[in-house]
Amino acid sequence: MTILNLVFIVFLGVLFFIAYFHISNYILDVYGNKTLKRFNFENSIRVIVFIAPAFIVLFIFILYPVIETIRLSFYDKFGREFVGLYNYKWAINDPEFRRSILNNLVWLLVVPTLSTFFGLVIANLADRIWWGSIAKSIIFMPMAISFVGAGVIWKFIYEYRGPDNTQIGLLNAIIVSLGYEPQAWLTIPMWNNFFLMAIMVWIQTGLALVIFSAALRSIPKEMLEAARIDGASELKIFFLIIIPYLEQTILVIWTLITIIVLRIFDIIFAMTNGEWQTGVLANLMYDWMFRGGGDSGRGSVLAIVIMIGVIPILAWNLYKHRQEQKI
């Protein structure tokens, strides 16, 4: 496909949707008022016109797949024969699956906690120095970089050369200059997980940081000043005023990063591809989608396990939504 063709279909694709809305509404405006006297009736057609595309997309890409994935998890690898709980039993007995679950849990424990903590601390510190906004920009920057790009950046840092060569990876160069042996960081089981998590923390801290610094501004100045006049130390203010005040925000950020971490795929796929015991559920699932011609049963089971992880968050969101509606 030539580049010109590409530009053309991009243009056509976007135009199609604009045209849909414009033409259908135009027809409704012109003929609706003349032929359909009852406003309500016209209105309901309009609702359908407005909603239809989004709803169809929502149905095809979210609602139907959720049900279909649940169905497929009870079927064989081609999705043809009902096999009951066979796929689930396979998963429980599969060492790779257990390893992935364990890794996922460690990720879920470490990354949101560290990112939120760093974000909060840096947001606090950055407000006190004159170049705080530059500092914030720099720490926030990794948010804009793709996970794969971040993978390349960090792989370069973890790069390993034999003990006799000059180390071009920063981490090994530091280790060597301190007089230790260079290490192939990404291949040390268990610890390599933490090296991968460091990348994620590096990226997500920025997210926590910007949201916190927006929230920090909402803390009444009088409250902080009153505390200072009463002789509270900065550390005390941080723990006794700021943290309780931002409780809601902390929770929101924590869940936000949890959701992102739960489906973490790119970093591991690019860095180790799940080798050396670094695999997580999303990687295992991708693997099973294509391994041996693809196994939709096992893949679906893995997707469902990831889904189970977000259900508490989902329920909590819906609960909060209900509360808001009542007010």
Add this chain to the structure above:
Amino acid sequence: MFFVIIWIIPTFGLFISSLRDKDLLAISGWWTSLTTTEVNEIYRMSGMERQIEENGYFKIKGKLFEYNSGKKIESFGITSKKINEFNIGDVAIFKDESEVLLDEDGNYEWRSKTEFTKKKGKRLFTTSLSPPAFTFENYREVLFKEGIGRAFINTMAVALPSTLIPLIICSFFAYSLTWMKFYGRDTLLAIIIASLVVPLQMSLIPILTIYNDFGALFGVAAKSYPGVWMAHTGFGLASTTFLLRNFLKSLPNEMMEAAKVDGASHYDIFLRIIIPLSIPAFASIFILQFLWCWNDLLVGLVFLDQIPSEIILTAKLKELLGSRGENWEILTTGAFVSMTVPLFIFFALQRYFIRGLVAGSVKG
């Protein structure tokens, strides 16, 4: 301060490395590139066909390296065991009694009383000091030879419609969810909120099946650009709608009522009132969704073929990580090319970016 340094170093290192000469990159850390580096190299002198006769000597003259970025040779040797045996100006004598003179720019003169008979010249081991040197050579190579340039265009062709289409359909959707009354509206809203957190992975297998069936039915390629656009639209739909609805809800109701009394239809209201007012919100959402599509790997991997005319940047980078894992000049440059657009957006439109993120999270 400490945090800032830790955070910037990785990206900075990548950027510096992408500008360095590839031979230097492979043998020294990027942090040495800002100062003069000592480099050990091995060169081979020319063989017999270049020899000339002069004053009773057979001489071969030449240059050890063609491309010179200010490199100065400090010392040299003629065996691998003693690579620093001679200084510039010394005459080194080989076992066959031929002599060699070397200056610091790499010009050598190799002379012998007897005629040279070997096709290959002898090896010289040099130790030279290399000043900081940067080059755009890597960028040229990566963009045109490695296919990153094409992948860049492909990614653009994926990301732009994947951002605009959801923006168009979701703005209507969000409008009707906010300002139109119809049966089942609350249920629909609850579905949107639930969909916000549904992991992408839940949809992959069924959607891929649909695409394959669709492709087989109409005899077209199952994986294609429109397919990816729709997939991105589907996965970004919930969050886009949610953010837009939050914004629209904050607009004053009186304005809509007044317009309705004046006989405006919903479409008029949408075009004349909602769109102009929503430009800032659109900008934030556009940036979020665009970056998401640009940086995505999984969707591009599953719903596009990994061929040069369709492969996206992230998938290409991943491929290079596998096949060219040792060629850091290609990897670092490729990674930096893939970051140019996000970083540009980041620095130019940071305000909207942050506003979008904050709106999406504080309320969610």
